[in-house]
């Protein structure tokens with residue numbers, strides 16, 4: 419096995435022992451690899467619990483990601499009201515000594531889910547209603563703590579079988595008011611000449627609007643994205659939204675997000691909910707959708723609404 423700082427693959431069965439804290443983790447399998455690191459599914463030896471463990475290629479990048487996670491954790495603890503689940507996202511930070519090198523790693527909650535795109539391919543694009551609502555809930559929690567996610571893209575959104583969303587990859591999270599640290603062209607407001615790269619809730623809402631366009635009208639988005647920067651603009655996106663039939667149920671929401679007109683993420687979430695309710699009612703009155711499917715879908719919407727209620731009103 420060749421190990422360099424930019425290429426580190428550890429086989430299943432390897433035990434990663436933290437240099438400072440001594441905790442031991444047994445690697446089960448590779449979960450994924452990105453620009454900033456490798457993520458493994460691991461079993462904590464003392465508890466037999468499953469976690470995700472991320473090892474960094476670049477110590478500084480990983481450290482700043484860890485700093486953000488710690489800051490979020492501190493704020494969540496202080497606020498105490500954003501749901502117990504989130505308090506334990508970051509589990510541990512340590513170094514791993516491997517072939518004479520110190521490799522930094524952190525351990526986080528293992529998120530069992532499918533990336534948004536494959537989830538919708540398997541379940542049907544209608545499930546964007548449920549997943550989108552859950553995503554807006556997640557963003558609202560983050561925004562309320564004073565942070566912007568930044569690098570919102572389909573790969574960073576994992577969805578559970580019931581449509582509940584978890585964001586992964588906090589490497590792009592920035593404090594509101596600062597510059598966005600990490601972004602991906604298509605979902606970046608600056609790329610479309612639609613605003614600056616200041617971290618603020620409207621930045622994430624814009625990205626989510628482009629994510630929706632990407633998922634439901636990819637060929638048109640691809641076409642618009644190849645325009646030169648001088649000719650590429652937010653109106654290209656607005657034109658797609660007005661023309662593409664698959665986007666019509668979301669039109670009002672997408673227009674407001676692209677124009678940066680939501681006053682808050684709560685308002686964006688509320689409008690999303692209204693448009694979902696409208697669709698459910700319309701379908702009920704005219705579509706021959708099997709009752710079981712409508713039942714499962716409505717149950718998921720209800721579960722999300724309950725989760726929201728307990729999170730924000732308790």
Ligand SMILES: Nc1ncnc2c1ncn2[C@@H]1O[C@H](COP(=O)(O)OP(=O)(O)OP(=O)(O)O)[C@@H](O)[C@H]1O
Nearest residue numbers: 449450451452453454455457470527528529586587
């Ligand atoms: N907590 C988690 N639970 C389950 N899988 C995860 C988790 N975190 C990351 N992954 C998987 O590992 C992959 C890479 O992780 P991540 O996106 O954090 O790496 P990255 O190097 O920052 O990626 P990018 O190049 O997108 O910035 C993800 O696409 C996902 O499949």
